[in-house]
Amino acid sequence: MVQVVAVQGAAASCCRPIAASSLREQQSGLGRLNGRPQLRSARRLGLAVRAKGKAGDPPDVPKPRLDRAGGREWLQSILSRFGPVREKASNTTVLDFEKPLVELDNRIKEVRQVAEENGVDVSNQIKELEERAKQLRKDTYNRLTPIQRLQVARHPNRPTFLDIALNISDKFVELHGDRGGLDDPAMVCGLGSIDGVSFMFIGHQKGRNTKENIYRNFGMPQPNGYRKALRFMRHADKFGFPIVTFVDTPGAYAGKNAEELGQGEAIALNLREMFGLRVPIISVVIGEGGSGGALAIGCANRSLIMENSVYYVASPEACAAILWKSRDKANTATEALRITPDDLLRFGVMDEKVQEPLGAAHTDPMAAFPYVKEAILRNYRRYEGMTAEEVQLDRYSKFRKLGMWEEFLVAGGKNKEAREALESAAGATTAAGTWAPTADDAKFIEMMADMEDKWQQTLQTKQEWVNKPDMPAGVSQPGLMELAVATIEVQRQMASGEDAAVDDSSTAAAAKSNPNGSGSQLVADAN
Amino acid sequence: GLWTRCDHCGVILYIKHLKENQRVCFGCGYHLQMSSTERIESLVDANTWRPFDEMVSPCDPLEFRDQKAYTERLKDAQERTGLQDAVQTGTGLLDGIPIALGVMDFHFMGGSMGSVVGEKITRLIEYATQEGLPVILVCASGGARMQEGILSLMQMAKISAALHIHQNCAKLLYISVLTSPTTGGVTASFAMLGDLLFAEPKALIGFAGRRVIEQTLQEQLPDDFQTAEYLLHHGLLDLIVPRSFLKQALSETLTLYKEAPLK
Numbered sequence: 001m002v003q004v005v006a007v008q009g010a011a012a013s014c015c016r017p018i019a020a021s022s023l024r025e026q027q028s029g030l031g032r033l034n035g036r037p038q039l040r041s042a043r044r045l046g047l048a049v050r051a052k053g054k055a056g057d058p059p060d061v062p063k064p065r066l067d068r069a070g071g072r073e074w075l076q077s078i079l080s081r082f083g084p085v086r087e088k089a090s091n092t093t094v095l096d097f098e099k100p101l102v103e104l105d106n107r108i109k110e111v112r113q114v115a116e117e118n119g120v121d122v123s124n125q126i127k128e129l130e131e132r133a134k135q136l137r138k139d140t141y142n143r144l145t146p147i148q149r150l151q152v153a154r155h156p157n158r159p160t161f162l163d164i165a166l167n168i169s170d171k172f173v174e175l176h177g178d179r180g181g182l183d184d185p186a187m188v189c190g191l192g193s194i195d196g197v198s199f200m201f202i203g204h205q206k207g208r209n210t211k212e213n214i215y216r217n218f219g220m221p222q223p224n225g226y227r228k229a230l231r232f233m234r235h236a237d238k239f240g241f242p243i244v245t246f247v248d249t250p251g252a253y254a255g256k257n258a259e260e261l262g263q264g265e266a267i268a269l270n271l272r273e274m275f276g277l278r279v280p281i282i283s284v285v286i287g288e289g290g291s292g293g294a295l296a297i298g299c300a301n302r303s304l305i306m307e308n309s310v311y312y313v314a315s316p317e318a319c320a321a322i323l324w325k326s327r328d329k330a331n332t333a334t335e336a337l338r339i340t341p342d343d344l345l346r347f348g349v350m351d352e353k354v355q356e357p358l359g360a361a362h363t364d365p366m367a368a369f370p371y372v373k374e375a376i377l378r379n380y381r382r383y384e385g386m387t388a389e390e391v392q393l394d395r396y397s398k399f400r401k402l403g404m405w406e407e408f409l410v411a412g413g414k415n416k417e418a419r420e421a422l423e424s425a426a427g428a429t430t431a432a433g434t435w436a437p438t439a440d441d442a443k444f445i446e447m448m449a450d451m452e453d454k455w456q457q458t459l460q461t462k463q464e465w466v467n468k469p470d471m472p473a474g475v476s477q478p479g480l481m482e483l484a485v486a487t488i489e490v491q492r493q494m495a496s497g498e499d500a501a502v503d504d505s506s507t508a509a510a511a512k513s514n515p516n517g518s519g520s521q522l523v524a525d526a527n
Numbered sequence: 528g529l530w531t532r533c534d535h536c537g538v539i540l541y542i543k544h545l546k547e548n549q550r551v552c553f554g555c556g557y558h559l560q561m562s563s564t565e566r567i568e569s570l571v572d573a574n575t576w577r578p579f580d581e582m583v584s585p586c587d588p589l590e591f592r593d594q595k596a597y598t599e600r601l602k603d604a605q606e607r608t609g610l611q612d613a614v615q616t617g618t619g620l621l622d623g624i625p626i627a628l629g630v631m632d633f634h635f636m637g638g639s640m641g642s643v644v645g646e647k648i649t650r651l652i653e654y655a656t657q658e659g660l661p662v663i664l665v666c667a668s669g670g671a672r673m674q675e676g677i678l679s680l681m682q683m684a685k686i687s688a689a690l691h692i693h694q695n696c697a698k699l700l701y702i703s704v705l706t707s708p709t710t711g712g713v714t715a716s717f718a719m720l721g722d723l724l725f726a727e728p729k730a731l732i733g734f735a736g737r738r739v740i741e742q743t744l745q746e747q748l749p750d751d752f753q754t755a756e757y758l759l760h761h762g763l764l765d766l767i768v769p770r771s772f773l774k775q776a777l778s779e780t781l782t783l784y785k786e787a788p789l790k
Contacts, residue, residue: 252715252734252735253743254734254735254736254739254740254743255735255740255743255744256740256744256746256748256752258734258735259733259734259735259740259752259753260761261761262719262761262762262763263715263734263735264714264715264718264719264733264734265719265763267715267716267734268687268714268715268716268717268718268719268720269719269720271683271684271687271688271715271716272687272688272690272691272694272695272720273691275687275688275691275692276691276695291671291680291712292680292683292712292715292716292734295680295681295683295684296715299684299687299688311677312676312677313671313673313676313677313679313680313712314671314673318739319673322673323593323594323673323674324593324594325594336589336591336592336593337589337673337676337677338589338676338677339676339677343676343677344677347588347676347677347678349677349678349681395688396688396692399681399684399685399688400649400685400688402642402678402681402682402684402685403641403642403643403645403646403678403681403682403685404585404586404588404642404675404678405583405584405585405586405642405643405646406583406584406585406586407582407583408582408584409582409584409611410584410585410586410611411584411602411605412598412599412601412602412605413584413585413586413587413597413598413601413602414587414598415584415586415587418584444582451577452577454577455577455618458575458620458625459625459658462620462623462624462625464785465624465625465660465781465785466625466658466659466660467659467697467698467699467790468657468658468659469656469657469659469696469697469698469699
């Protein structure tokens, strides 16, 4: 007698491990029949006729899983979703200024082909053409304008964070979740080891084709992404992993949900908490660094930037729309904002430029990865001997001196003229003997000193309100930070004599503790 | 001029009376923008204000020129407000309680945060850490100053670092008072880092601009999007305090924290 088995019973008797089957379906796409997706519904299987056996009994022996993929592939499918791209980009993008290079390459190929067909020996001409191509490539990429560099930084084929991470690390595992109900595909965190040293990897992930870009939200994290990053940074702090972050984002996502979840607060919290971590943090800008969204994982001990990456406070399009009132002025804004690595090194914002292979990273990614790996390891080794306090102070001091200002009154930002006026000022002295440019300034300084005394007296009567933190004995004067910073700089210079060449190539202003900020060196350089 | 209009209800307001009413509209209670000097007068007891770093002045690191040169914009703003940059910092007594106060001024280039704002606020916080004082920052800003480029962005990190030492290491109180508007880089750094977040009613507080979000999502946003009440509803603020009550609220809060028995 034929038994038509009930739906539930069928599902129980011929069920597969849910994880593997659903993942395999994701990997290979749902089965298609007649062009419509065919779900392996229990109902279809349930109506199959079962001639023998009772409904609901599990099998006595495991059935041979002939349709399951081999062990490693199956493991890969659950461990990492980052495999080779299944849908190749429809066309490889060629930027405008790269077109002559591509034409030259095609011509060389043609010449080779013709020579093979006709059996003619044109090796001299080919060598000459190749030399010319190489020289042209070198010239082009050594003299990229800011606009061209921005195009290269945003190139669709530029290696993404996971490309780099999987190629520079011996082992890598991606971890997920902000433990608050959400994961964020735009922010990827994982543990890995480079040359045997374990690191915490955190970075923005862009997609490699349109479909992936939509999944990754174009590398624009939401608050859950930043909270996820913070969770992993605290995790690294607890277990002593140095952190290496990879910055590649147009900015934090501007959406209604993002605002409601607290986008500003998430970024702010990251900024503050990163200064409390005891492990060294190295940050590499591998693509574009978009404003606060990039800085939220970019408060590092050492900031590296790849040769053709950019870092900006506002995207040139947004800047043009706000300041020039028209998005068409994006090119002017790109030039004006000074977003290229050389400018950033000059300001002291970045510490080192990581070289890229000839033709930029998108042309030859495999050659780009060793440069990044070497730069990360070398910069990590600077911090190997340091204590937690030294690491924290190093990070604090790096950011403490950024900015450009003058201590004296400057009208309308014209500090060069003001400094010259200061040189030729008549000068006056206060009652205590401090020099001041004019008599009014002298009176102002005296007034300030009086107010300081009055305030100290008031404070003496209000001791119940004051919660003075414990300071080391004898250190209660302002300037504590500058003193500590200078000490660390001296220690570092003494300890790393072989790194002197590297330090010189980055801004020399960083070596001096400059009370007027790193930017004031620009005035000296410009003169 | 002698007269102005309320932004919210359009009623005509006589400036002298408006100032006496702390720049709150008589018609609808809408809180108009206050200059930093007026704010300090309303919060700090008379004759106790000691300003810091009044001479620190901005420069032109990028030699920036958009529709107007940055130096020109600075000169205009400095002449119009009498300040060197968009923030006033200092110490004083609030109802007899010693505090370190920083007030941003929206009238100076839209309250945008540049190197000087970053430096002054950082020095204020470092001083407060050293002396053991609570910090109160009144925020009003359109964001980071684009004319100073990447240096403005770094001020976010600089101030947050100083706040880490003040709040986490020295365990001192930092109250952030958010006024209208507080957007962009300031929201993404010190404005949202307060141990307590007070906001004025109907203040515009957000990270991305409303138009940007509408363009990204191609949908209309609710009218009360990014107002203080909206943020309160979504759990991002502690308290909404009307301006007339702000000084008393701060004073009572600080007293509560002083009376905490297990410090």
